[in-house]
Amino acid sequence: xxxxxxxxxxxxxxxxxxxxxxxxxxxxxxxxxxxxxxxxxxxxxxxxxxxxxxxxxxxxxxxxxxxxxxxxxxxxxxxxxxxxxxxxxxxxxxxxxxxxxxxxxxxxxxxxxxxxxxxxxxxxxxxxxxxxxxxxxxxxxxxxxxxxxxxxxxxxxxxxxxxxxxxxxxxxxxxxxxxxxxxxxxxxxxxxxxxxxxxxxxxxxxxxxxxxxxxxxxxxxxxxxxxxxxxxxxxxxxxxxxxxxxxxxxxxxxxxxxxxxxxxxxxxxxxxxxxxxxxxxxxxxxxxxxxxxxxxxxxxxxxxxxxxxxxxxxxxxxxxxxxxxxxxxxxxxxxxxxxxxxxxxxxxxxxxxxxxxxxxxxxxxxxxxxxxxxxxxxxxxxxxxxxxxxxxxxxxxxxxxxxxxxxxxxxxxxxxxxxxxxxxxxxxxxxxxxxxxxxxxxxxxxxxxxxxxxxxxxxxxxxxxxxxxxxxxxxxxxxxxxxxxxxxxxxxxxxxxxxxxxxxxxxxxxxxxxxxxxxxxxxxxxxxxxxxxx
Amino acid sequence: xxxxxxxxxxxxxxxxxxxxxxxxxxxxxxxxxxxxxxxxxxxxxxxxxxxxxxxxxxxxxxxxxxxxxxxxxxxxxxxxxxxxxxxxxxxxxxxxxxxxxxxxxxxxxxxxxxxxxxxxxxxxxxxxxxxxxxxxxxxxxxxxxxxxxxxxxxxxxxxxxxxxxxxxxxxxxxxxxxxxxxxxxxxxxxxxxxxxxxxxxxxxxxxxxxxxxxxxxxxxxxxxxxxxxxxxxxxxxxxxxxxxxxxxxxxxxxxxxxxxxxxxxxxxxxxxxxxxxxxxxxxxxxxxxxxxxxxxxxxxxxxxxxx
Numbered sequence: 001x002x003x004x005x006x007x008x009x010x011x012x013x014x015x016x017x018x019x020x021x022x023x024x025x026x027x028x029x030x031x032x033x034x035x036x037x038x039x040x041x042x043x044x045x046x047x048x049x050x051x052x053x054x055x056x057x058x059x060x061x062x063x064x065x066x067x068x069x070x071x072x073x074x075x076x077x078x079x080x081x082x083x084x085x086x087x088x089x090x091x092x093x094x095x096x097x098x099x100x101x102x103x104x105x106x107x108x109x110x111x112x113x114x115x116x117x118x119x120x121x122x123x124x125x126x127x128x129x130x131x132x133x134x135x136x137x138x139x140x141x142x143x144x145x146x147x148x149x150x151x152x153x154x155x156x157x158x159x160x161x162x163x164x165x166x167x168x169x170x171x172x173x174x175x176x177x178x179x180x181x182x183x184x185x186x187x188x189x190x191x192x193x194x195x196x197x198x199x200x201x202x203x204x205x206x207x208x209x210x211x212x213x214x215x216x217x218x219x220x221x222x223x224x225x226x227x228x229x230x231x232x233x234x235x236x237x238x239x240x241x242x243x244x245x246x247x248x249x250x251x252x253x254x255x256x257x258x259x260x261x262x263x264x265x266x267x268x269x270x271x272x273x274x275x276x277x278x279x280x281x282x283x284x285x286x287x288x289x290x291x292x293x294x295x296x297x298x299x300x301x302x303x304x305x306x307x308x309x310x311x312x313x314x315x316x317x318x319x320x321x322x323x324x325x326x327x328x329x330x331x332x333x334x335x336x337x338x339x340x341x342x343x344x345x346x347x348x349x350x351x352x353x354x355x356x357x358x359x360x361x362x363x364x365x366x367x368x369x370x371x372x373x374x375x376x377x378x379x380x381x382x383x384x385x386x387x388x389x390x391x392x393x394x395x396x397x398x399x400x401x402x403x404x405x406x407x408x409x410x411x412x413x414x415x416x417x418x419x420x421x422x423x424x425x426x427x428x429x430x431x432x433x434x435x436x437x438x439x440x441x442x443x444x445x446x447x448x449x450x451x452x453x454x455x456x457x458x459x460x461x462x463x464x465x466x467x468x469x470x471x472x473x474x475x476x477x478x479x480x481x482x483x484x485x486x487x488x489x490x491x492x493x494x495x496x497x498x499x500x501x502x503x504x505x506x507x508x509x510x511x512x513x514x515x516x517x518x519x520x521x522x523x524x525x526x527x528x529x530x531x532x533x534x
Numbered sequence: 535x536x537x538x539x540x541x542x543x544x545x546x547x548x549x550x551x552x553x554x555x556x557x558x559x560x561x562x563x564x565x566x567x568x569x570x571x572x573x574x575x576x577x578x579x580x581x582x583x584x585x586x587x588x589x590x591x592x593x594x595x596x597x598x599x600x601x602x603x604x605x606x607x608x609x610x611x612x613x614x615x616x617x618x619x620x621x622x623x624x625x626x627x628x629x630x631x632x633x634x635x636x637x638x639x640x641x642x643x644x645x646x647x648x649x650x651x652x653x654x655x656x657x658x659x660x661x662x663x664x665x666x667x668x669x670x671x672x673x674x675x676x677x678x679x680x681x682x683x684x685x686x687x688x689x690x691x692x693x694x695x696x697x698x699x700x701x702x703x704x705x706x707x708x709x710x711x712x713x714x715x716x717x718x719x720x721x722x723x724x725x726x727x728x729x730x731x732x733x734x735x736x737x738x739x740x741x742x743x744x745x746x747x748x749x750x751x752x753x754x755x756x757x758x759x760x761x762x763x764x765x766x767x768x769x770x771x772x773x774x775x776x777x778x779x780x781x782x783x784x785x786x787x788x789x790x791x792x793x794x795x796x797x798x799x800x801x802x803x804x805x806x807x808x809x810x811x812x813x814x815x816x817x818x819x820x821x822x823x824x825x826x827x828x829x830x831x832x833x834x835x836x837x838x839x840x841x
Contacts, residue, residue, distance in 0.1 A: 052572060052574060053572075124579045128580065129570075129574050129576040142579050200618050217627060218790075218792035218793075218797060219790065219791075220701075245790055250698075250788065253683075253686050253690065254699055257697065258692065258694075258697055259699070259700060417565070417804075420565040420571045420573070421566045421568075440680050445738045
């Protein structure tokens with residue numbers, strides 16, 4: 001009997017190996033050009049109107065093409081629309097679409113497709129979490145609120161290849177918005193055939209330079225060159241594979257083992273080692289994002305205490321944080337809007353130029369004026385989401401507050417979803433970690449976060465003057481005047497200190513030298529069609 | 535008789551599974567935050583729509599009954615996170631991967647574990663025994679999340695023999711390191727069990743009689759001693775299958791293998807209620823089944839046991 005068992009085990013093993021081997025052989029290897037990218041967590045969907053987050057956006061940029069696209073340097077370039085006319089008051093956009101634009105199944109891409117898609121994107125029945133970014137188009141807010149029918153949206157097809165979009169007011173960043181996935185077209189027949197669940201390899205029809213070839217959930221998403229794409233002759237990479245790797249260390253191991261060409265991130269605290277080991281394969285470039293701490297201004301100790309808030313601002317030695325902790329070329333932040341934003345000069349506070357001693361002296365003075373001392377120290381709770389990086393920064397800042405002012409800070413870390421739930425509770429929070437990455441390249445993307453009625457304003461900050469300036473800026477079509485209004489608003493914001501900016505983000509990736517055509521850009525957007533593999 | 539027993543056991547498993555689903559359902563729903571809480575705040579009207587589509591606007595007990603009803607009908611529901619996939623789709627894709635991983639690891643653990651255990655017993659208190667014992671204590675003590683990165687460092691980065699992670703359909707080399715990482719603790723445990731029971735059996739009267747007849751040692755071990763010595767190992771296979779399952783949760787995560795263990799971890803973090811519950815149902819059924827198979831095998835191997 002034992003012999004039988006051993007024979008059985010042996011047979012099973014052989015069977016298993018043969019089965020594996022055969023299926024391996026079916027994967028025909030050839031010399032096609034393949035780009036393999038680490039892409040962070042698994043995207044939730046590749047439906048451009050429901051997707052959110054950086055990993056999904058990276059893939060969607062290859063799968064779809066919006067009316068406007070971006071070059072390798074991040075500058076706006078024509079997408080499906082080859083020509084655009086904007087009315088004198090900046091509210092009517094007439095977009096002329098390429099007659100050669102096609103869907104991946106060969107169908108012609110028309111203005112009606114865009115009308116259908118934009119309506120679908122806004123329709124509350126779709127369940128898009130990003131539909132609000134399109135609120136500059138006529139009637140969007142009323143449609144989202146269910147007060148108007150989706151057909152009343154300010155978008156119409158003048159003919160098969162001419163689209164007209166009407167805005168509530170001039171919106172200087174509207175062209176940037178047209179690169180956002182919420183504005184991508186979806187193939188109506190496919191969407192309807194699958195009742196919305198169409199973003200799967202055997203179903204998806206897209207209009208970008210690549211089409212969906214394979215999707216193994218929690219493993220990888222593979223795209224292949226879309227031969228129907230109007231500019232297909234310039235796509236030099238045949239296949240791009242996005243690997244779902246949520247752990248930066250694992251991603252680094254796979255890059256090191258030559259299994260991926262491009263990492264999405266670098267493990268925290270290993271930038272120096274990575275730089276030494278991989279040299280110029282490490283790519284670091286400025287990124288439109290600000291790492292900050294939000295202060296809850298609706299309850300003690302920060303309510304009506306701008307001096308105390310300023311003291312905490314001044315006691316943080318940002319140079320030490322960017323040099324010793326993050327250490328990847330991040331810049332210390334003294335303003336809310338980072339440098340590099342289009343049509344905007346950032347507005348750092350005066351202490352930007354002060355020496356460390358000056359800052360500390362002023363911080364101590366303000367701290368005492370607020371009624372605190374060594375005998376009666378301020379006690380704070382600092383809430384952040386569980387992450388090695390956030391922990392190190394929080395520890396350093398708590399130590400700085402302790403050294404300079406004597407503040408006793410209790411660090412509270414919470415798992416991501418718990419944190420998201422907790423940080424909205426204005427009745428409980430004091431200091432909350434935050435990070436804000438621009439959705440589009442415009443100061444508005446930052447400014448709107450601190451509006452009193454913004455649902456993501458977790459500080460409770462409400463200053464009517466700030467809100468008024470933003471309202472004025474939102475209808476101002478003169479770019480210079482608009483910039484002045486937004487700058488004035490930012491100065492008020494920084495004076496009130498509901499937030500303490502700490503540093504401006506950088507994007508960090510390891511890229512193999514055979515990947516050519518990579519240019520750093522502040523949005524960290526990279527289209528595979530702009531790249532080459534040598 | 536045996537079939538009747540098996541049928542009774544399967545019937546008995548139903549309340550166990552129901553209690554498990556009930557506990558898991560309320561536990562995951564009691565975790566703060568929900569599937570649609572993200573960095574961005576969704577417009578209230580959109581949120582209300584999503585809640586309606588996924589029945590989150592109903593009281594919890596109604597949601598539970600609704601879920602239970604669909605499970606009974608073989609539908610594990612739509613994934614809250616992966617909006618284009620149902621949980622049946624996801625488990626259908628992930629289960630074969632996990633099963634392949636787990637089954638091969640288990641086979642390996644049995645074959646190598648028993649082999650090492652027998653060797654250690656035969657060379658009791660000799661250098662080979664000490665080496666095997668030392669290795670097996672190490673195998674039990676060092677957790678998978680330590681072994682896995684070490685394996686990657688050695689075989690993927692230094693030697694470049696095997697991939698550091700990932701999964702291409704059908705590429706067997708992707709499975710080697712995860713299987714080793716998964717099998718090692720079980721090999722260690724089974725080797726220790728086998729050694730102990732083999733030493734006991736080798737000391738018994740009928741083995742001494744066999745030796746007295748002049749039979750060669752390998753024949754005594756294989757023909758006479760193995761079967762009784764294997765019984766404790768067999769009893770361990772139930773817990774071992776549970777151990778393989780919990781181990782695969784870690785190993786799949788480290789190696790980026792798209793199995794249901796990875797869904798379980800990601801599902802819990804994303805509050806993908808239905809996916810987590812679906813995996814719980816599958817794991818639960820699997821453990822119940824594994825225990826039943828072990829009990830049936832017991833009856834087959836041990837003449838003293840009958841049902």
